[in-house]
Amino acid sequence: MTERGDGGWQTWGNPGGGPGGAPGGAPGGWQQGPPPHQPGWDGREPTQQFGAVPAGPPPALPQGAWNPAQGPAPWAPRPAPRSRRTPLLVGGAALLVLLLVGGGLFLLLRGDDLSYAGRAVAEPQRAIDDGEAALDAYVADRGGASGDDTGCWYRFLSADTSDVQDDLVCGPVLFVDGDPSATYLEFPLTPSGGGGDVTFDVATEPADPEPQPLADRELLTRPDGRTPPDGAGDLTAPEPRAADPGFTADGPFDDVQLEAPDGPATLSGASARVTVTGLGTADRVDTGDDARRPADGEVFRVFEYTLERGEGYADDAPLLSYTVDGRDEVPVDPSLVTPGASVQGLLSAPEDADVRLVVVDGENTQTLSLVDGTPGADNLQVTTRSNRTADPVGPQQIPGVISAPGRVTTPFTFTVTVQSASLSWFAGTNVTARPSAPDRAFLVIDTDLVADTFSAGEGPPQYFSLTLPDGTVVPAQDIVDDPALVATAFDVPADFTAGTITFGGVFTYPDGATVDFQPGTLSFPVTVPAG
Numbered sequence: 001m002t003e004r005g006d007g008g009w010q011t012w013g014n015p016g017g018g019p020g021g022a023p024g025g026a027p028g029g030w031q032q033g034p035p036p037h038q039p040g041w042d043g044r045e046p047t048q049q050f051g052a053v054p055a056g057p058p059p060a061l062p063q064g065a066w067n068p069a070q071g072p073a074p075w076a077p078r079p080a081p082r083s084r085r086t087p088l089l090v091g092g093a094a095l096l097v098l099l100l101v102g103g104g105l106f107l108l109l110r111g112d113d114l115s116y117a118g119r120a121v122a123e124p125q126r127a128i129d130d131g132e133a134a135l136d137a138y139v140a141d142r143g144g145a146s147g148d149d150t151g152c153w154y155r156f157l158s159a160d161t162s163d164v165q166d167d168l169v170c171g172p173v174l175f176v177d178g179d180p181s182a183t184y185l186e187f188p189l190t191p192s193g194g195g196g197d198v199t200f201d202v203a204t205e206p207a208d209p210e211p212q213p214l215a216d217r218e219l220l221t222r223p224d225g226r227t228p229p230d231g232a233g234d235l236t237a238p239e240p241r242a243a244d245p246g247f248t249a250d251g252p253f254d255d256v257q258l259e260a261p262d263g264p265a266t267l268s269g270a271s272a273r274v275t276v277t278g279l280g281t282a283d284r285v286d287t288g289d290d291a292r293r294p295a296d297g298e299v300f301r302v303f304e305y306t307l308e309r310g311e312g313y314a315d316d317a318p319l320l321s322y323t324v325d326g327r328d329e330v331p332v333d334p335s336l337v338t339p340g341a342s343v344q345g346l347l348s349a350p351e352d353a354d355v356r357l358v359v360v361d362g363e364n365t366q367t368l369s370l371v372d373g374t375p376g377a378d379n380l381q382v383t384t385r386s387n388r389t390a391d392p393v394g395p396q397q398i399p400g401v402i403s404a405p406g407r408v409t410t411p412f413t414f415t416v417t418v419q420s421a422s423l424s425w426f427a428g429t430n431v432t433a434r435p436s437a438p439d440r441a442f443l444v445i446d447t448d449l450v451a452d453t454f455s456a457g458e459g460p461p462q463y464f465s466l467t468l469p470d471g472t473v474v475p476a477q478d479i480v481d482d483p484a485l486v487a488t489a490f491d492v493p494a495d496f497t498a499g500t501i502t503f504g505g506v507f508t509y510p511d512g513a514t515v516d517f518q519p520g521t522l523s524f525p526v527t528v529p530a531g
Contacts, residue, residue, distance in 0.1 A: 113162055114154060114162055114164055114221070115161075115162045115163050115164070115198075116163060116164055116166070116191055116198045116200075117163065117191070117198075118163065119191075119195070119196070119197060119198040120197045120198070121154075121164065121197070121198055121199075121200075122197035122198065122199050123199055124154070124222075124223050125222075125223045125224075126199070127154075127168065127189065127199070127200040127202055128151070128152050128153075128154075128168070128222055128223065130200075130201075130202040131152035131168040131170055131187050131202045132150075132151060132152050132170070134187055134202055134203065134204050134205070135150070135152060135170045135173070135185065135187065137204070138185075138204070138205055138206065139173050139175075142175055142209075142289050143175070143176060143238060143240075143241040143289070144173050144174060144175040144176075144178075144238060145173065145174045145175075145235050145236070145237070145238045146172075146173045146235070147172070147233050147234055147235050149172070149228070149229040149233040149234075150170075150171060150172060150173060150233075151170065151222070151226060151228075152168040152169065152170040152187070152222070153168065153169050153170075153220035153221060153222050153226075153228065154168065154169075154220070154221050154222060155167070155168075155169050155216065155219050155220055155221075156219040156220075156221065157219075158219070159218065159219065164221075166188065166189045166190075166191065167186045167187060167188050167189055167207065168186070168187045168189060168202060169184055169185075169186055169214070169220060170184065170185050170186070170187055170206075171183045171184035171185060171211065171214065171228070172184060172214075172228070172229065172231070172232045172233050172235055173185065173211060173235070174211075174232060174235045174236065174237045174238065175211070175237070175238070175288065175289065176237060176238055176239070176240050176241075176287070176288055176289065176291045177237060177287050177288050177291065178211065178237045179211075180231065180232040180235070180236075180237070181213055181231070181232075182210075182211045182212050182213045183211050183213075183214070183231075183232045183235070184211055184212055184213070184214045184228075185206035185208070185209075185211055185212075186206055186207050186208065186212070187202050187203050187205075187206050187207070188202075188203040188207055189201070189202060189203075190202075190203070214228060239293065240284050240286075240291035240292050240293045241291075241292060241293070242292070242293055242294070242295055242296065243292040243293065243294060243295050243298075243300075243348050244295060244348075245295040245298060245348065246295075246324065246328060246330070246347070246348060246349070247292065247294075247295065247346075247347070247348040248322065248330050248345065248346060248347050248348070249285065249286075249292075249345070249346045250333065250336070250343070250344065250345055250346075251302075251304070251343075251344025251345060251346065252344045253282070253285050253286075253302055253344055253346065255282075255285070256280050256282045256285065256302045257280055258277075258278030258279060258280040258302065258303070258304055259278060259279060259280060260277060260278060260279075261276055261279055261372055261373025261374075262372070262373070263372075263373065263374065264373075264375065264384060265277075265368055265369075265373025265374070265375070266368075266375070266384045267359060267366040267367070267368055267375055267376075267379050267380070267383075267384065268310045268311060268380065268383035268384055269310045269311065269314075269318065269359065269361030269362060269364045269366060269380065269383065270310055270311055270312075270313040270314035270361055270362045270363075270364070270426055271309070271310045271311075271313075271314040271315065271316055271317065271318055271361050271362060272307055272308070272309065272310045272317070272318040272337075272339075272359065272361055273307070273308040273309065273310045273311075273383075274305055274306070274307055274308075274318075274320075274357070274359055274368065275305060275306050275308075276303060276304070276305045276357070276368050276369075276370070276373045277304050277305060277306055277342075278303065278304035278344075279301075279302070279303050279304075279370065279371070279372065279373060280302045280303075281299050281300060281301060281302065282299075282300040282302050282346070283300070284300075285300060285302070285346060294348050295348055297350060298348045298349055298350055298351070299348070299349065299350075299351045300346055300347075300348055301346065301347045301348075301349055301355050301370050301371065302344070302345075302346050303344070303345055303346075303347075303357070303370045304342065304343065304344045304345075305342075305343055305357060305368070306341070306342050306343075307337060307338065307339060307340065307341045307342075307343070308339060308340065309339050310361065310383070311383060311424075311425070311426045313426040313428075313429060314361070314362045316362065317334065317337055317338075318337065318359050318360060318361040318362075319331070319334075319337075319359075319360040320332035320337055320357065320358065320359055320360075321357075321358045321360075322345065322347050322355065322356070322357060322358070322370065323355070323356050323358055323367075324347070324349045324350075324353050324354070324355055325353050325354050326354070326356075329358065330347070332345070347370065354369070354371070355369070355370040355371055356368065356369055356370060356376070357369075357370055364380060365378070366378070366379040366380065367379065377438075378438050379438060380425050380438050380494075381438060381439050381441075381494035381495070382423050382424065382425050382435075382440075382441035382494040383425050385423065385494070385495075385531065386531050387528055387529040387530065387531050388422050388423040388424065388528065389420070389421075389422045389423075389528065390420070390421035390422065390443075390526045390527060390528045391526075391527050391528075391529075393417075393418040393421065393501075393524045393525070393526060395415050395416065395417040395418075396415075396416055396503075396522045396524070397413055397414065397415050397416070398413075398414050398416060398503070398504070398517055398520050398521075398522050399411065399412070399413055399414070399517070399520060400412055400413075400414045400451070400515055400516060400517040400520075401515070401516050402451065402513060402514070402515050403513070403514050403516070404511075404512050404513040404514065405512055407513075412451040412452055412454075413451075413452060414449055414450065414451050414456075414515075414517070415449075415450045416447065416448075416449060416459065416503050416522055417447060417448045417450075418445055418446075418447055418501060418524050418526070419446045419447060419448055420445065420446045421443060421444070421445045421446075421501075421526050421528075422443070422444055423441045423442070423443055423444075423492070423494070423496060423528060424441065424442055424444055425441060425442070427442050427444050427479055427487060427489060428480075428487065430480065430482070430485075431479050431480055431487060432481065433477075433479035433480075433489075435491050435494075436491050438494075439493065439494050440491055440492065440493060440494055441491075441492055441493070441494045441496060442479065442489040442490070442491060442492075443466065443489060443490040443492045443496060443499070443526070444479075444487065444488070444489040445464070445476075445488050445489070445490075445501065446458070446488075447459040447464075447488065456515075457486075458486040458488070459486075459488070459503070460478075460486060460488075460507050460509075461475075461476035461477055461478045461486070461488040462476075462505060462507045463476075463503050463504065463505055463507060463517070464476040464488055464501060464502065464503055465501070465502045466490040466492070466499045466500070466501055466502070466526075467499060467500045467502065468492070468496075468499050469498055469499065474490045474491060474492060474499075475490075476488050476489065476490055477489060477490075477491070483510075495530070496528060497527065497528050497529070497530050498525070498526065498527045498528070499525075499526050500523050500524065500525050500526065501523070501524040501525075501526055502521055502522070502523055502524075503517075503521060503522040503523075503524070504517050504518070504519075504520060504521030504522065505517060505518065505521075506518055
C-alpha cells in the first residue's frame with residue numbers, strides 16, 4: 001500500500017480504485033477472479049492450453065469464509081519450499097549402489113540363499129552348528145583358546161555367485177605359542193549325494209592343524225549374518241598345559257640352561273660308567289602343543305648324563321631308572337643306554353624331593369642325585385678315582401733258606417720285586433672276592449721272587465703285610481679261589497694314598513718246600529696320587 005496525499009489508504013494492486021469504486025473495479029474494492037489481461041514479457045498473447053476446459057464461476061461462499069483463491073489461510077503453515085538438492089541425493093544413492101557392487105559388498109544384497117555346485121543348501125545352520133561343535137572339541141583337545149566371537153562361516157566362491165566352497169572357515173582360535181595374526185582353521189565339508197538340495201557333513205578335524213590368517217573376509221557368510229571379529233578378537237595365546245605329577249620326558253631340551261654339578265657326579269660299575277654333566281630346572285619345556293609346565297607344587301628337574309664303558313668286567317647293559325624320594329621308579333628307555341651316549345631327561349617332582357638316577361649294573365646298584373649330582377652313600381668309591389696306580393717300586397734283596405724233607409737245606413739270596421700295585425673293586429675276571437664295604441678297595445700287588453737266578457714266581461701272601469700311616473697293619477689275602485693261582489691284595493680305604501709293604505717270614509709251599517727269610521724283612525713304600 002502507498003499513502004495518499006489525503007491521508008487515506010490505497011490498496012496495492014487495485015489501480016484507479018478507491019473506496020467509492022473506479023471504472024472496472026469490483027464493489028468493495030476487491031477484485032475476484034483473474035486479474036485483467038496484461039501482455040506477456042515477450043509481447044505475445046497467452047494461449048489457452050489444448051484440451052483445457054474453461055472453468056465455471058466459483059461457487060458462492062458464506063460471508064467471511066476463506067476463499068482458496070485468496071491464498072493461504074491466516075496463520076496456516078506455509079508449504080515447505082522444494083529442495084534444490086533432491087537431484088543430487090538421488091544421484092548419490094545411485095553412485096553408492098554402484099560402489100557397493102564394485103567393492104564386492106554386493107554379497108550383502110544376495111539374501112540368505114546359499115548354493116553348492118548349483119544346488120540349494122538345505123539346513124545351512126546345521127552345518128554351522130556341527131562345525132562349531134567340532135571346533136570346540138578340537139580346541140579343547142589341543143589346550144587352545146576360543147572366545148565368544150569364535151564361530152564358523154561359509155565361504156563364497158566369488159563375489160558374484162551364491163555357490164559356497166567345500167569347507168567352513170572357523171575361528172578365531174589360538175593355541176600355545178600361537179600367532180595372533182593367524183587364527184583360522186578350515187573344516188572340510190562333504191556334500192550329500194543326489195541332484196536335489198544339498199546338505200553337508202563336517203569333518204571332525206581341520207584340513208591343516210596350523211591356523212592361517214583370515215583371507216577374503218568379504219566372501220564369508222552365515223545364516224545369522226554374524227561377521228568375524230577384527231584380528232584375534234580378545235584372545236591371547238594360552239599357557240602350556242600342566243603336566244601330570246611325576247611327568248617324565250626325554251630331551252633334548254634346547255631352551256633349558258644346564259650347569260655342571262659342583263662336585264664329582266660319577267659312578268662306575270662292572271659294565272658302565274655314568275656321569276651327570278648338567279643340571280637345571282625349568283618353568284616349561286618344549287613348544288606348541290608339546291609344551292608343558294610342571295604340575296602344581298612341582299618343578300621340572302632337567303638333567304643330562306653320559307654313558308661310557310665301566311670297569312670292563314661285564315658285558316651286560318645296565319638298567320637305568322629315575323626315582324623320587326626312593327620310590328616310583330621310572331625306567332629309562334633301554335635304547336638310550338649305549339656306550340658313548342649322552343642322555344637328557346626331565347622329571348616333574350616336588351621342589352624339596354630327592355630325585356635320583358638309579359643304575360643297576362650286575363651285582364651293584366648305585367645312584368646319582370639329579371638335584372646336585374651327589375653320589376649315593378652306597379656307591380663304589382674307588383671306581384670313580386682318577387688315580388689308582390701306585391708309583392713304581394724298586395727291587396730289593398734278602399737272604400733266605402730253602403729246605404725240604406729229605407733234601408739239603410740251601411741258602412739263597414732272593415730278589416723281591418713289587419712289579420705293580422693298584423687299587424680296584426673288581427680285581428679280575430676270575431676274582432669273586434670284594435672289598436669289605438663300598439668305601440673300601442683292594443690294593444692288589446703283583447710280585448716276583450728270584451732265588452739267585454731261579455725264579456720262584458709270585459710271592460705267597462703270607463710273606464706280605466701293609467702298614468697304614470695311622471699304624472694299622474693290614475694282612476695280605478689271596479683273593480683267588482683257585483689254589484693253583486695267587487693274587488695278593490690288601491683291603492684298604494678307597495681313598496688310600498700311602499702305606500708300607502713289609503716282606504718277610506716263613507712259608508711252606510704245597511710241594512713241602514719251606515722258604516724261611518727270618519729274621520730279615522724288607523720294606524717297600526707304596527704311594528698312590530690322591531684323586
